[in-house]
Amino acid sequence: MQDLDLSSIKILLVDDEAHCTKLMEALLKQAGYSRITATNDARQAAQLFQEIKPDLVALDMRMPHMDGFEVMRQLKPMIPNDDYVPILIITGELDAPTKHKALAEGANDFINKPVDGTEVVLRIKNQLETRRLHQQVRMHNQHLEAQVRLRTKVVEQTQLDLLNRLVLASEYRHDVTGAHAWRVGRVSMLLAEMKGLPPDQVDMLKKTAPLHDVGKIGLLDSVIMKVGAYDESDWEAMKLHTKIGSKLLSDSRAPLLIMAREIALTHHERWDGTGYHRLKELQTPLPGRIVALADAFDVMTHACSYKASLTLSEARVEIERQAGKQFDPELSQLFLKLIDREGEALMANATAVQLFA
Numbered sequence: 001m002q003d004l005d006l007s008s009i010k011i012l013l014v015d016d017e018a019h020c021t022k023l024m025e026a027l028l029k030q031a032g033y034s035r036i037t038a039t040n041d042a043r044q045a046a047q048l049f050q051e052i053k054p055d056l057v058a059l060d061m062r063m064p065h066m067d068g069f070e071v072m073r074q075l076k077p078m079i080p081n082d083d084y085v086p087i088l089i090i091t092g093e094l095d096a097p098t099k100h101k102a103l104a105e106g107a108n109d110f111i112n113k114p115v116d117g118t119e120v121v122l123r124i125k126n127q128l129e130t131r132r133l134h135q136q137v138r139m140h141n142q143h144l145e146a147q148v149r150l151r152t153k154v155v156e157q158t159q160l161d162l163l164n165r166l167v168l169a170s171e172y173r174h175d176v177t178g179a180h181a182w183r184v185g186r187v188s189m190l191l192a193e194m195k196g197l198p199p200d201q202v203d204m205l206k207k208t209a210p211l212h213d214v215g216k217i218g219l220l221d222s223v224i225m226k227v228g229a230y231d232e233s234d235w236e237a238m239k240l241h242t243k244i245g246s247k248l249l250s251d252s253r254a255p256l257l258i259m260a261r262e263i264a265l266t267h268h269e270r271w272d273g274t275g276y277h278r279l280k281e282l283q284t285p286l287p288g289r290i291v292a293l294a295d296a297f298d299v300m301t302h303a304c305s306y307k308a309s310l311t312l313s314e315a316r317v318e319i320e321r322q323a324g325k326q327f328d329p330e331l332s333q334l335f336l337k338l339i340d341r342e343g344e345a346l347m348a349n350a351t352a353v354q355l356f357a
């Protein structure tokens, strides 16, 4: 094991008797220590501890004004939980209960007065070795924690990159930019915030809402790429995208994919129970009800091959009209407030970078 670098080690001595601190200082200097601070007034111990941040404290127990117990009580909160600063009690004979109490208060070792020079130096060295080992373990743990954080970030980013590409793949045949998907993600996020969902849920929603139509990847070209109005059979075929999306995203234990699956399956449900799967009112999970509104709003306010777009105020009227019919009535009220607050900006394009940051 590498030798301790004695010149860098700081020791704080606290003893009311000047001849004791002088003797200790002499012993320690002879042993090679040079950064020694001593006080004969226990009331100064805490301040000195803060100033010099010692590697070890040698402390007398019986002192006027403040005994060793009180000094230890003052020092304890100054030592971080993951640090180890040994406290050596240097005192006359101690009875067993006092020794037990001192150990319970944070003492790490005892030395009896009158001190034996060799014993003092050896015990102090032992304690400093323990401190060094503790510091090495702590540094190693910090290094490992940093590595875990870094790798977790890489895994999370990989997951988001894959989700991003899945969105683009699902939109590719009818909207190469994926603009609808990202807008729905952003509007869903704003509505979730209005609803007062916790930040981690809002974050998950903004990342999973763009996947609501992922099941369109499995639809026939004759349906997904059709120009003009859909007939009944087209709509029946189109409805399958919720089931396909749910299947694509099933059997994962990742919270993001679990939420994405729920949204893919339920974003065409209606409050009155006349949606794709006939779920009524609160039977549709909240993420599905939020995305149902955000998706419908986006479809209303953007033109496609078979219909023109509504203006913002026309969309507002439509949402108000459908509150409690197509949409969750409470979410509808929040959405109306969102329209009033955001104005035309609510219809603006979003990007994957904004949502997946």
Ligand SMILES: [Fe+2]
Binding pocket: 212, 213, 241, 267, 268
């Ligand atoms: Fe859809």
